[in-house]
Amino acid sequence: MTLLDARGLVKYFPVTAGLLRRRVGDVKAVDGVSLAIEEGTTLALVGETGSGKTTLGRLLTRLLTPTNGQIVFEGRDITGLDEQALRPVRRQMQMVFQNPASSLNPRRRVKEIIEEPLVVHGIGTPVARLRQVRELLERVALPPRDFLFRYPHALSGGQRQRVAIARALALHPRLIVLDEPTSALDVSVQAKIIGLLRRLQRELRLTYLFISHDLSLVRNVAESIAVMYLGKIVELAAAERLFTSPSHPYTRALLSAIPTVSDEEAALIPEKIVLRGEIPSPSRVPPGCAFHPRCYARIDGCDRVVPELITLGDGHAARCILYDPALGAPGLPNVIARRE
Amino acid sequence: MSVQLAQRERHWVGRSAVHWRRFRLLLIGGCLVGLVVLSAIFADVISPYSPYDIDVAIKLQPPNRAHWLGTDEFGRDVLSRVIHAARISVKVAAVAVSVGLIGGGVIGIAAGYFGGPVDMVLMRFMELLFSFPAILLAIVLMAVLGTSILNAMTAIGIIFIPGFSRLARAATQDVLRQQYIEAAHTIGMSDVRILTREILPNIITPLFVEAMAAFAYAVLLESSLSFLGLGAQPPEPSWGNMLNTGRGFMDQAPWLGVVPGMAMLIGVLGFNLLGDGLRDVFDPRLREAA
Numbered sequence: 001m002t003l004l005d006a007r008g009l010v011k012y013f014p015v016t017a018g019l020l021r022r023r024v025g026d027v028k029a030v031d032g033v034s035l036a037i038e039e040g041t042t043l044a045l046v047g048e049t050g051s052g053k054t055t056l057g058r059l060l061t062r063l064l065t066p067t068n069g070q071i072v073f074e075g076r077d078i079t080g081l082d083e084q085a086l087r088p089v090r091r092q093m094q095m096v097f098q099n100p101a102s103s104l105n106p107r108r109r110v111k112e113i114i115e116e117p118l119v120v121h122g123i124g125t126p127v128a129r130l131r132q133v134r135e136l137l138e139r140v141a142l143p144p145r146d147f148l149f150r151y152p153h154a155l156s157g158g159q160r161q162r163v164a165i166a167r168a169l170a171l172h173p174r175l176i177v178l179d180e181p182t183s184a185l186d187v188s189v190q191a192k193i194i195g196l197l198r199r200l201q202r203e204l205r206l207t208y209l210f211i212s213h214d215l216s217l218v219r220n221v222a223e224s225i226a227v228m229y230l231g232k233i234v235e236l237a238a239a240e241r242l243f244t245s246p247s248h249p250y251t252r253a254l255l256s257a258i259p260t261v262s263d264e265e266a267a268l269i270p271e272k273i274v275l276r277g278e279i280p281s282p283s284r285v286p287p288g289c290a291f292h293p294r295c296y297a298r299i300d301g302c303d304r305v306v307p308e309l310i311t312l313g314d315g316h317a318a319r320c321i322l323y324d325p326a327l328g329a330p331g332l333p334n335v336i337a338r339r340e
Numbered sequence: 341m342s343v344q345l346a347q348r349e350r351h352w353v354g355r356s357a358v359h360w361r362r363f364r365l366l367l368i369g370g371c372l373v374g375l376v377v378l379s380a381i382f383a384d385v386i387s388p389y390s391p392y393d394i395d396v397a398i399k400l401q402p403p404n405r406a407h408w409l410g411t412d413e414f415g416r417d418v419l420s421r422v423i424h425a426a427r428i429s430v431k432v433a434a435v436a437v438s439v440g441l442i443g444g445g446v447i448g449i450a451a452g453y454f455g456g457p458v459d460m461v462l463m464r465f466m467e468l469l470f471s472f473p474a475i476l477l478a479i480v481l482m483a484v485l486g487t488s489i490l491n492a493m494t495a496i497g498i499i500f501i502p503g504f505s506r507l508a509r510a511a512t513q514d515v516l517r518q519q520y521i522e523a524a525h526t527i528g529m530s531d532v533r534i535l536t537r538e539i540l541p542n543i544i545t546p547l548f549v550e551a552m553a554a555f556a557y558a559v560l561l562e563s564s565l566s567f568l569g570l571g572a573q574p575p576e577p578s579w580g581n582m583l584n585t586g587r588g589f590m591d592q593a594p595w596l597g598v599v600p601g602m603a604m605l606i607g608v609l610g611f612n613l614l615g616d617g618l619r620d621v622f623d624p625r626l627r628e629a630a
Binding site for chain 1: 518519520522523524525526527528529530533537538541542
């Protein structure tokens, strides 16, 4: 069953200038994204800084209101709901943020932080809530006795993130948006948090939207992966398929950039591709295919035609003119390495 | 190992030296403020005479054993009057700072939190108030409101509102950038609850530190108003109106001017040092730098 379905989501942030706040342009943070998340699965959203993945996460949880498009959650359109009407929806979708140092209020104790969602939604008596907070702490493997009355500054990064996860679980949500939940943590702690998240998903039948810039991390947690570039999904596939047959030139470049420690691993990834330049600013998206200025497989027309997301079968789709049947779908050339 | 130990030791010595320097400021400020506040509270108990008892027979006596700080032109005991004047100063300063803190805090938090047109309108109005010299604004307000101690408190409080509002707005915007505010939205907290539970506790410290510094300024402003005859009305003693009277007797009886002047110095210096000391203790940026 599809839990969350986004259709044609668009979010433009206006750029204003001058005394009268005249609108001189838009930052196209998210530009026409459609995706669906099946209940109990994990969809990973991968992209560089500035690709719009975080904005997309904020749109789906309605922390931001989309400029255009539609969000359907549990079969219900939640796009236009106001803050009041969103309250019951918010119980079902929670969020874990990137930086646990700033996602916990430094002036409140662990108990208050985890209890807050219950208080806000008027759940239980104080005694019942305390019991629930204890259970939540045990779920995230923090002994309640030691942690209930601590302040966030007395916790390590991993412990803080566990508290943030406990807070997200308090309302028994069905969907949790994980916005780079491990990127601020040490590698050893990362593995533990990922392990915890997977255990919780099994035990509680949770659905995750996992936002990350780390493809190799996502491979172990997600059923399907969406790769974003400048506000658009450029490739969407089941996790294994994305790794075995990456189809968009950008995905292939990302995969080739994964560091390897052994020859076997190195054999799995395509030739080393070094992209030219940096991701452009979303306020000045190149014409045609947004990726064309950095693309190594560019052909004539890439700078004019905006490519559609083309289905390659089995839920695999890529936004690249090379798969356009009208052009005979030549596909990506095999030898594309250009060592520069 | 020994290098490490030595480093740690030096680090520790450095820290404690910095701590001591700060603590000393706090201590001196606290003592001076304590002196003024205690005089204000226990004025009736500690002052040797009534500040209002006139005895023309002993007028303009220099400091002597019976009247430690001399007597004024009506033969009133200067020590008793200066002690009672502390009461006015502390009372006016406390009320005025509260008015500024609460008024400025509410305006600043609202402007910072709601942003947009609310921010625009509120802050432009604050800038308008800010653009007048403080004492001039106070005189204008007193002229409109009428001369009384209560109005002096209000006028000084209004002068403080723009400063507190700017501070509260900046601190609020700082907190708004923290992810726990987004987290608060995702769990469905209302605006009021976010303002009182998440934002207020995180901006209260700089506001309190600013309040201490404002206290010193309030003492000075109250004295200025009284000096100009707009604050405490004779025969009620105030450092400002005592100074004003003393001005006329500077060559015959200099203690009439020097004593209230020294009292103001003690009060203002004390509140300033206390404010600075508190800022050093509470400002995390300064703490990390040490």
